[in-house]
Amino acid sequence: MPFSSDHIAELNLLSQFESSSGQAGIKVHQGDAAPETVHAAERLYAKGLITRDDGGYLTPMGSEAVELTQKLQSILTT
Numbered sequence: 001m002p003f004s005s006d007h008i009a010e011l012n013l014l015s016q017f018e019s020s021s022g023q024a025g026i027k028v029h030q031g032d033a034a035p036e037t038v039h040a041a042e043r044l045y046a047k048g049l050i051t052r053d054d055g056g057y058l059t060p061m062g063s064e065a066v067e068l069t070q071k072l073q074s075i076l077t078t
Contacts, residue, residue: 009040025057
């Protein structure tokens, strides 16, 4: 099953989080961010991966998703 454009947007947003620190969050500004990024944040929030629908912090499951995203990115770029 190929990644959808929604999945790619979610992976790109997850890759913006700092995995080494649970204290570093992000803010997706609706006026500045691309619509696909805004919608990705809303979906990640609905899935329980981030604490707010406009970014916030990673949940424990979100931290795991970021680690897996980074591993996948590393595998694909080597």
